Structure formats: structure tokens, C-alpha cells
Amino acid sequence: MAGVSAKTVSRVLNEEPHVTAKVRERVKRAILALDYRPNPAARSLAAARTFLIGMLGVRLDGFYFSQLHRSASQACRAQGFHLVMEEVGMRERDWIAAVERNLHYMRYEGVILCPPLSDCVALLDLLESRGIRSVGISPVTRDHRCDIVETDEAGGMAQLAEHLWKLGHRRINLISGLENSVSALRPEYFTKAYVALGGDIRDVSFTRMAWQGNVVEIGRQLAEDTLAGERMPTAVVSFDDETAAAMISYAHERGLSVPCDLSVVGFDDADLAQLVWPPITTIHQPLDDMARAAVSLLLEPSPDGEPRKLCFPVRLIIRGSTGPVRQQG
Amino acid sequence: MAGVSAKTVSRVLNEEPHVTAKVRERVKRAILALDYRPNPAARSLAAARTFLIGMLGVRLDGFYFSQLHRSASQACRAQGFHLVMEEVGMRERDWIAAVERNLHYMRYEGVILCPPLSDCVALLDLLESRGIRSVGISPVTRDHRCDIVETDEAGGMAQLAEHLWKLGHRRINLISGLENSVSALRPEYFTKAYVALGGDIRDVSFTRMAWQGNVVEIGRQLAEDTLAGERMPTAVVSFDDETAAAMISYAHERGLSVPCDLSVVGFDDADLAQLVWPPITTIHQPLDDMARAAVSLLLEPSPDGEPRKLCFPVRLIIRGSTGPVRQQG
DNA sequence: TTGAAAGCGCTAACAA
DNA sequence: TTGTTAGCGCTTTCAA
Numbered sequence: 001m002a003g004v005s006a007k008t009v010s011r012v013l014n015e016e017p018h019v020t021a022k023v024r025e026r027v028k029r030a031i032l033a034l035d036y037r038p039n040p041a042a043r044s045l046a047a048a049r050t051f052l053i054g055m056l057g058v059r060l061d062g063f064y065f066s067q068l069h070r071s072a073s074q075a076c077r078a079q080g081f082h083l084v085m086e087e088v089g090m091r092e093r094d095w096i097a098a099v100e101r102n103l104h105y106m107r108y109e110g111v112i113l114c115p116p117l118s119d120c121v122a123l124l125d126l127l128e129s130r131g132i133r134s135v136g137i138s139p140v141t142r143d144h145r146c147d148i149v150e151t152d153e154a155g156g157m158a159q160l161a162e163h164l165w166k167l168g169h170r171r172i173n174l175i176s177g178l179e180n181s182v183s184a185l186r187p188e189y190f191t192k193a194y195v196a197l198g199g200d201i202r203d204v205s206f207t208r209m210a211w212q213g214n215v216v217e218i219g220r221q222l223a224e225d226t227l228a229g230e231r232m233p234t235a236v237v238s239f240d241d242e243t244a245a246a247m248i249s250y251a252h253e254r255g256l257s258v259p260c261d262l263s264v265v266g267f268d269d270a271d272l273a274q275l276v277w278p279p280i281t282t283i284h285q286p287l288d289d290m291a292r293a294a295v296s297l298l299l300e301p302s303p304d305g306e307p308r309k310l311c312f313p314v315r316l317i318i319r320g321s322t323g324p325v326r327q328q329g
Numbered sequence: 330m331a332g333v334s335a336k337t338v339s340r341v342l343n344e345e346p347h348v349t350a351k352v353r354e355r356v357k358r359a360i361l362a363l364d365y366r367p368n369p370a371a372r373s374l375a376a377a378r379t380f381l382i383g384m385l386g387v388r389l390d391g392f393y394f395s396q397l398h399r400s401a402s403q404a405c406r407a408q409g410f411h412l413v414m415e416e417v418g419m420r421e422r423d424w425i426a427a428v429e430r431n432l433h434y435m436r437y438e439g440v441i442l443c444p445p446l447s448d449c450v451a452l453l454d455l456l457e458s459r460g461i462r463s464v465g466i467s468p469v470t471r472d473h474r475c476d477i478v479e480t481d482e483a484g485g486m487a488q489l490a491e492h493l494w495k496l497g498h499r500r501i502n503l504i505s506g507l508e509n510s511v512s513a514l515r516p517e518y519f520t521k522a523y524v525a526l527g528g529d530i531r532d533v534s535f536t537r538m539a540w541q542g543n544v545v546e547i548g549r550q551l552a553e554d555t556l557a558g559e560r561m562p563t564a565v566v567s568f569d570d571e572t573a574a575a576m577i578s579y580a581h582e583r584g585l586s587v588p589c590d591l592s593v594v595g596f597d598d599a600d601l602a603q604l605v606w607p608p609i610t611t612i613h614q615p616l617d618d619m620a621r622a623a624v625s626l627l628l629e630p631s632p633d634g635e636p637r638k639l640c641f642p643v644r645l646i647i648r649g650s651t652g653p654v655r656q657q658g
Numbered sequence: 659t660t661g662a663a664a665g666c667g668c669t670a671a672c673a674a
Numbered sequence: 675t676t677g678t679t680a681g682c683g684c685t686t687t688c689a690a
Binding site: 371377 | 670
Binding site: 037039040041042044045050059060061062063065066067069070073082084085087101102104105106107214215216219242245246248249252253271272274275276277278279 | 366368369370371373374379388389390391392394395396398399402411413414416430433434435436543544545548571574575577578581582600601603604605606607608
């Protein structure tokens, strides 16, 4: 091509040094003119690279993952990489073996772990043993074995505690999601903030999600459990907007008014939060920034090899699903 | 390996004929014992194949795509293929060039087109020129250029027309989505069925979605438009559950009771339909079956090369968002 | 700074 | 039915 060796073309394409500006220009022109595109399989084979980044999650639907995927995908493309999203069937037996096959087949150069996978020891072990770099999104575990992108959960809960406190709520129920997920940390953060405001620790009660059935069933079950006791909470804080929506729906069904009889708080600021009535007070995370950061961490390894941690702020968005607690008549 | 030539191993791996059962067994055992996995890059390079299937859609979030993706992904794996989902930024300029680069880079052996891409002529042209087989999900266009998986839209609208007719609705508004999407066909099907039941064609009015802003904004805008006129419809039929939810939410806000003052119908039977109050009457499509069928069509080309078409039934699911029309006082 | 040769790990084509 | 050879399209290594 253009009277240069294959190797020179390769050097230009890969932006290697030691190429004259003149030659570089000539090759670039030829590449454009011929619409030449290197064969990725050949490149992979020769260089033992794939330029593929994997993104592993347990549920692709829902706002959280799609948003992360979109932003990470763009960030990857900008750096000459390609992002592939994989759904991990954590509930199937041998799922780790399935992931292993997957990793082997795709040969990702790096992997982004969405919660709750960012806390899965078996998976981290697997990645480590295969020598695949990874970045975890919002893990719970403290001793990080890979780079981390997380949110200021404590800050979010502090904002929320203050909001509910000012509205006069003194019977608050917190619903946390999967055991190994960020939401498992929130009860503690919330309680601390609530107590710091002068609240009684006994005002706060807890419910935990059971992992069975689909969103609708889970939401309904949690709603029933939470609102069943005779001393019903005046505010319920859920670990995502779906469950919060289910809670509101259940309240409607029971003839309870939201927020008059019950305030409901979600998490994530998904579209859904604004599609239901009343719209859901929720906590917004900067998912775009987080995804971009994850890609950066992956593609720019830390010089000293020390695991890095990036923490992003969250923001309480107050909507109609929370209001002042009704005065006891 | 095990005293056989590389080619023999290759033959066993690819399940080619002309291998003695004995040799096949021996090789398989050796493969297991050594945990040998072929290098996909090498295989790609030599055989000019990738065993990759692409799934192209414009919005990865939302129930529709995730569901299709999950089922198609499983079907692919079962046949030794791998499914990769790509989001196509149809609103960006040069998006078709971006897709072209993508297709070139990933070298999919086949592509599944989700609506509205299944009707995109530019994309179909591109795929044809590249010689990439494709299957379209629920396209509008009649003269199919590739295999098709579609739903019985007419049947669905007939079920719905009957439902609303029996409830006494005589002022019905239909909201259709993007111009080039299945939902664009529904007004006609619905009207036909409605008229066949004895209804007056003038009872049915139409609204069309504008493609700008996010789900929330679109839903709100449509709700405002639809309920603005002085002769408000008694029933609104939306093209998806998100918009239906927005409609219900807007009705609540305006102090209208659903379904007493307004009946609302969605489409897709997304989780969301059961998370809002009242739960949304909607039309369920067998997305799992459709996805599996799409993969089958892709991997088993028709012998005569004629484009094939598979049609799946849909099912009206009646929930609380529709009810009898209120008697005029 | 550029080029030549060898080889990445498979499979197609052909020979035995 | 099995094995042999060449080569897929790049990059690595080394020589010029």
C-alpha cells in the first residue's frame, strides 16, 4: 500500500513512534482512499489483544444498567475500544463457569463489574486468576482488590434523614436490597444521620428483600411486609424506584394516601420515578460520570498498581411522594 | 494432542463429519483433560467467521429490548454463537456510518433488528451490501427484504376494540409511537375492528408521538395534548406502558380518576404496568418466543432464499386501568 | 526510521 | 477417514 511495508501501515494505525511525519501522512491518505480497515481477528491473533471491554451485570433491564452501559460504551469507543454488555445469570447453577467460558471466548482486556457482582469473591478470584483487570461499581466490601467507582452513600442518607426529620417522620422503615449490595450499607448510614439529628434509634426499622420472583412480586411482597404491622411507619425508604413504585401502588390499593398517610422514597432517579403518581422522591447518582470514570480507570492502570477509588456525590431529589407527617388527630 | 493432527481436533470441535467415533471420543477426552479452548481470533482469521450475532436497537433500557436480548442470548449460546447488543444512536448525525464501523469491527454473522430499525431502509441497504443476513422484529413495511418476526397486531387491536366497546367507550384516543414502527399500524387495525363492532369511525381520534426529549417529557407532552381538548376521550390507548403510566399520572394530577373518568391502555406488559396504580391494562407479546424464533431464522437460512415471516399471537391483559365508561349525569 | 521474515492458532484444500 | 501444507492478516522481532 502506497509503497510502504505492511509493518509501516501497522505502525501508523497503532500510532507508534518512529515514523516520519511525511510517511505517516502518506499512509493515512492511502488508508482513507482505500477505505482500508484492519481485520480485528488478525490483529487479535498477532498482538494477543482484542480491544474489547466487558460489562457484567445481573439484570440488563432497568434504568441503572442501561445508563451505565450507554455512557461506558461511548467512553470506550472514544478510546478505540468496544464495550460488550453481558448478563450474568447469578441464580443459575454453574453460573461462574458460564462466565468463565464467556470471558475466555470474548477475551476482554478489562471488565466493569456492576453491583452486586462488584462484591462477588468468586468472580474477583476468577478475574484475578485470568489476569483480567477490572473495575467495580459501588461495591460494599472495604478491602478493595480492584479499582472502585462508588457513590457517597453516607452523604445521600444524611440528606434523606434530614429531609424526613424535618417533615416530622418518627417511624421510618428502610428496605435494603440484596445482601451484597450498596443498599445493604444504607440502614447504618441513615440511622447514624438520623440519630445525629436527635432522633431515637428505635424509630427506624428494617426490611430486607428476598431474592425470588420478579420485580413486581418482590415489590408487592415487600410492601405487604412493610405495611403489615399495627404500628405502620409514616415513611418508607426503598432501595430502588421500582420497589418504591410498588409501595405506592400498594398504598393506593389499601386506600392510603401518599404522601399524607405514608411517605415513600426511592433510589436511582429512574424514569419510572416520574411516571407514577405521585412522582417519587429519590436519590440521584451521576451514572454517566461514574461509567466514564470506570472506563478511564480500566484503560489507564495506576502507575504503582495500588487499587484506586473514586467517590461521586449523590443528590436527593424531592418530589411528591414525601410530605409532612400527618398530625395525630 | 492425543496423537492426532491439529486438523482432526478442529474437525471434532466443529462437529464435522468423517471422524470415527473412536477418534472423536479420544479427542473429546483430551480436550476435557487439558481444558483446551480454541482461540477465537485464530478461528475467525482462518475460517472467516466470528460466531457473533448482533442485536441492534435504539434504546436498550426498557422492558422490550432487555427481554428480547435475554432470550436471544440464550438461544445463541445454545447454538455456539454469542449475542452482542448494540445501541444505535439514530438521532446522532452519521449514525449509519457509526453502525457501519461497528458491523465491520465486530463482523457479525447475522444481525437482529429491533424496531424501529427493522424498517430502516438505509440500514437494510447497508446490511445487504455487506452480505450480512438479518432478521427484523415487528417491521411495518410489507415488502420484506429479510426474514421477519412479527405479532398479530390486528388481532390485538380487535381484542382491545371489543374490550373498550363492551365497556361503553365511544370517545377513544389512540397514541402511536414513531412513524416507522408497528404502533403506527394500530390506529387502522383498531378502527377497523371498532367499526366492525358497530362503532362510528368518528369516535376514534389520533395522536402521534414526537421524537424529542426523554420518556418522561414525551409521556407528559402526550398526556397534555390528549386530554387538552374540551371533548376529552373516555379511553386512551397508548403505544407502550411508559406513556400509559405518564397518562395515568397526569390524570391523577388533574384530579381525574382512572378508570372512572378515564380508561388507559398500554402495550408490552412491562413490569411497570403492574407497578403503578391502577395497574395497566395492556397487550402482552411473547417476546421470549419471538427472540428465539429470530435466532432460529438467522442461523437456519431458508433453503430457497425466500424471505420468511413468523407471526406470533398477542394477548390482551385486563387490569384496573380500564373500566366501564361513567354514565353521563 | 524503515523493511523483511517469522509466526500468532486455527481451518481450507488437498493428498494419502 | 486421517494427515499435510499453506495461509488467513496482522504484529513481533530483528536486521538494514
